[in-house]
Amino acid sequence: MTFVFNERESCSKCPIRHRAVCARCDTDELELLDGMKSYQTIAAGEPIIWRGDELTHFSSVVAGIASLSRTLEDGRIQMVGLLLPSDFIGRPGRETVEFDVTAVSDVTLCRFERKPFENLVEDVPHISQRVMEMALDELNAAREWMVLLGRKTAREKIATFLDMVIRRDTTPLHGAGSHSLPLTREEIANFLGLTLETVSRQLSAMKKEKILTFSDRRNFTILDLDALQEATGDDTDNALIA
């Protein structure tokens, strides 16, 4: 990658140019954004913003992975979303943030100050249309996850999670069904509404059933994709829709 995350770099060469909040913008509109943007990097494990904090900037994830989560009073944590490159942080029209945002890996953000960006949402239809599209996509994803959290067994949750990981894994490096888990066991547990022990046990069980193998703790290969998808509990015509 030759793109360096620096204000002098042009948006037109940005790696997420065609998927982010700017996807629908034409050259003129892009120039507006170009003049407004600034980059920020956050180290893995560090918080990006806490629930209740005032939102000073909207941002797009340009590189890395962040998580959205909520902590209950006694410390239980539920992850409510993973933010991948091109995903958007912040909600035009609200001043505070509703969930904790944390860097899962090293993260680079492309940021816009709140007020100027909110003006763009008002004035540039290509922006509000794109935010609308992205919000509706995320809404669908959130609802799919609600089905998982509310009704699926531990085994089905793990199978669905792995299926999601391999569907999203677009790294050109992964040959012959080899993939990498983006999260630790504990993070997976908080994403799936389980304990880390249950996650570990289910992965071990699937290993024993030869559905997959691990080369180390993070990297695995699917040996039996049919069995994995069978184990998700989803309607078989799911693929037809997704």
Added chain:
Amino acid sequence: MTFVFNERESCSKCPIRHRAVCARCDTDELELLDGMKSYQTIAAGEPIIWRGDELTHFSSVVAGIASLSRTLEDGRIQMVGLLLPSDFIGRPGRETVEFDVTAVSDVTLCRFERKPFENLVEDVPHISQRVMEMALDELNAAREWMVLLGRKTAREKIATFLDMVIRRDTTPLHGAGSHSLPLTREEIANFLGLTLETVSRQLSAMKKEKILTFSDRRNFTILDLDALQEATGDDTDNALIA
């Protein structure tokens, strides 16, 4: 209510005029919608549209309550949202529907044909801006529900549900903390990711603890709001944000 759901009625007098997808529209824009709309009523319990069906119309719920849900292959059902008056059905840019929509009570819809409405989304910024706002609001609600489904106990789920019902209950008729459950025990169970027996047991337990009383199966009065909110499991500063 003097408004009759008939194409001849003007949008300007519509009961959901200021909360629905048309909320930001000015008089001219409203006239466009006025000429496009048609009403449809669905009886309680009847399906409105199934997952996978082609979406011929976008619609707003004008009266009544509908549910969004998904059924797994073995029949388990998870509700992923309740659609109240002013809520929107359909996703501009997609031709099929991702979840089953069912009338919980008798429902009246205000409908727009897909293509013409999608053109409006492109041409009228006030529409896309409003859909964006509504989608972001729903996204937040969905994520809050994910926390409930993934991490809360049966008791906390019931308490949160009741708290939501009494917060949303704006009927001027309810005096002194008397409210009505909009759903059967089984529907509540499918909303909360529980069984109907567990719902019944938790409600009975709260009755025994004098947190609430039932005048019949649907109508209840909160006797101890503090105890109810204590039982939701939410962070105490939740109210400050919501």
Added chain:
DNA sequence: CGCTATCTTGAATCCCTTCAAGTCGCGTGG
């Protein structure tokens, strides 16, 4: 007034959690 859907309650079971112990892999410093 009885029929049926809805709801309540009880008892047994089970899946996941909790608590606990131990393993693995890796970087650090003696």
Added chain:
DNA sequence: CCACGCGACTTGAAGGGATTCAAGATAGCG
């Protein structure tokens, strides 16, 4: 170089909260 320490992970055993299976109770409606 390797012992050490630590975080991440695995595995076992016991316990518990919700489900499942099974009767009954209640209320709404013809």
